[in-house]
Amino acid sequence: MKRLLTKILSRYLGDEKPMKIPEKSCKKYRKSGLTREQAATIREKIQLALEEDHLYRNNALGLDDLADHIQHNRYKVSQVINTYFSKNFYSFLNEYRIQEAKILLEKDPELSVKVIMYEVGFNSKNSFYSSFKKVTGLSPNDYRNIVGYEYDVQMA
Amino acid sequence: MKRLLTKILSRYLGDEKPMKIPEKSCKKYRKSGLTREQAATIREKIQLALEEDHLYRNNALGLDDLADHIQHNRYKVSQVINTYFSKNFYSFLNEYRIQEAKILLEKDPELSVKVIMYEVGFNSKNSFYSSFKKVTGLSPNDYRNIVGYEYDVQMA
DNA sequence: AAAGGTAGGGCGGTGAGAGGCCTTACTTCT
DNA sequence: AGAAGTAAGGCCTCTCACCGCCCTACCTTT
Structure with missing residues (x-):
């Protein structure tokens, strides 16, 4: 669990998606x-x-x-x-996939990473993992754990 | 008519379509x-x-x-x-169009060049004329006249 | 005046190269 | 042992800049 916290500190802080509009x-x-x-x-x-x-x-x-x-x-x-x-086409496309993957990871802890991966449009583990990390900075499971953790914190 | 004959001599001779296969x-x-x-x-x-x-x-x-x-x-x-x-796409495509145009020009002397042009898929005079010339070496009307002329010669 | 023919502008095609996806194989964690 | 994650390599798609064709509009010829 400590490992996850360090990951949060190092990579997950200030991750509010710049969403920069081209000027x-x-x-x-x-x-x-x-x-x-x-x-x-x-x-x-x-x-x-x-x-x-x-x-x-x-x-x-x-x-x-x-x-x-x-x-x-x-x-x-x-x-x-x-x-x-x-963005290029694939980056653009994959952000939608990752977005849904994130929701599924939070919403349904019973779904395996593999199932989610297929559900949102990926065909291979590797593509999914690397895209997911590119967007969130974390691997799918880490993300699931951290979101769960933060959720607990907010509850307390 | 003389002009047409010189055109025949200068451009229409040996026009048997190389159709070279790439090696x-x-x-x-x-x-x-x-x-x-x-x-x-x-x-x-x-x-x-x-x-x-x-x-x-x-x-x-x-x-x-x-x-x-x-x-x-x-x-x-x-x-x-x-x-x-x-060939590039358009050259390839247009050869089919010109091929049909040639047939129509020979077969039905009543059809105007413009009608034929639309019939075989062209939208503008310019494209038709230049493509036709590129393939046959002649303008549509010249082609029609020459083919008719040669036909007469063969008949004689 | 109508058909034949000629010059610029924009859209579409082309070709080389970058980058992403997928496969295979391996390591780590539970 | 199985699921999660990583790495390398081949293939394929996309991208970018350039080139060429098509189209609009204007001359020329008959």
């Missing part, structure tokens, strides 16, 4: 024929596709599939993700 | 994860899509649509066209 992305838009309005539309559709339709649960989802789903050109979809969210 | 394309295949068997499969599907389904008549056809139609990754489809047929 000088307008210049980039000029490079291709993508208007700001169109970019905003595409952005919303992308978010709907993931948040409402949970496309990320499809473990074979690719950029083409997403572009298909929202009926927009793949180049533009890629560009919007890159410039607006400052 | 050293194996090297390129190694670069990506595309096996020769897969490439052959994709190649056949591409040809079926165009020759049987006449996809080229769709005036908005893009690489993505073709890839969708035959259910293969767009990069692989592109690679097969590039390496196997030694």
Whole structure:
């Protein structure tokens, strides 16, 4: 348990997700024929596709599939993700997966890590672990334990 | 008419379409994860899509649509066209269009060039003319006249 | 005036390279 | 022993910058 606490101190503090909005992305838009309005539309559709339709649960989802789903050109979809969210496609996609994984880890302690991994759209342990660590700074089980611990603290 | 004859002499002679098969394309295949068997499969599907389904008549056809139609990754489809047929997507596509245009020009002298152009999948004069010239060496009307002329000669 | 033909701008395709995913195999922890 | 986590390597997808084609609009020819 001490080990976990040191992990909290070293990595989990101040982890409130910067979620930085790009400020000088307008210049980039000029490079291709993508208007700001169109970019905003595409952005919303992308978010709907993931948040409402949970496309990320499809473990074979690719950029083409997403572009298909929202009926927009793949180049533009890629560009919007890159410039607006400052991420590449997979990083963007996986954050949704990890987000759901975190919820499942907290909500249902009986679910194995493996089951959760498949549930949220990953196919392999390794991908899941590395993505999870990249986002949260912790491995899935550590995260589960720490969230449980913090929950206890708040109760006390 | 003299002008047409000089055009025949200068550009139309020996126009029997080389149709060169690529010989050293194996090297390129190694670069990506595309096996020769897969490439052959994709190649056949591409040809079926165009020759049987006449996809080229769709005036908005893009690489993505073709890839969708035959259910293969767009990069692989592109690679097969590039390496196997030694052409880029549009050149490849347009040869099918021009091929049908030539037939229509010969078969039905009443059809206007514009109608034929739309019929075979082009949207603009310019694209049609330049593509047609690239393939046949002549403009559509010249081609029609020359073919008619040669036909008359053969009759005589 | 209508058909044939020619020049710029934007979208789409291309190719090389980076980075992520997946597989296999190994180590650690319970 | 089984589940969790890590590491290395191959394959595949995405990305970025560039190039080429298609389209709009304007001349030229008949």
